[in-house]
Amino acid sequence: MEFSKKLLELRKAKGLSQDELGNQLNVSRQTISKWELGETTPEMGKLILLSDYFEISLDKLVKGNESKSDTKEDTTNFNTPKKRINNTLLIVLLIIGFVFLIDFVMMIIYFVKNGFPS
DSSP states (O other): OOHHHHHHHHHHHTTOOHHHHHHHHTOOHHHHHHHHHTSOOOOHHHHHHHHHHHTOOHHHHHHGGGOHHHHSOOTTOTTSHHHHHHHHHHHHHHHHHHHHHHHHHHHHHHHHHHOOOO
C-alpha cells in the first residue's frame, strides 16, 4: 500500500480530520491533503512524528504491508535441517548433563550414608 493511502487509512481509523492531524504535526490541512493525494511526501522529521503518533513502524508507514521484513522467510523456523540438528544436539547434551548430575548426587548420598573409603 502506498504511503498516501496508508496515511489516509490511519487518519480515518482514528477519526481525525485533516485539520486535526495537521494541528498534531504543526502543518496545514493543505499539507495533509497533498500527502494523502500523493502530490508531496513529508520530510523525515514529519514521518517520524507520524510513526509515533499512529504507533506504527516507519517501515510499515512508508512501505505499507508489503515490506521485505514481512515477506522474508521466518528464520526462527525449527524445521530447517540445521536448526533440527542443533536442537537435537542440545536435547542430547541436556539429557547427558542431567544423568551425570543424578549420578553425582547419588554418589554423594552413598558416601554420606556408608562413609568414605579409607
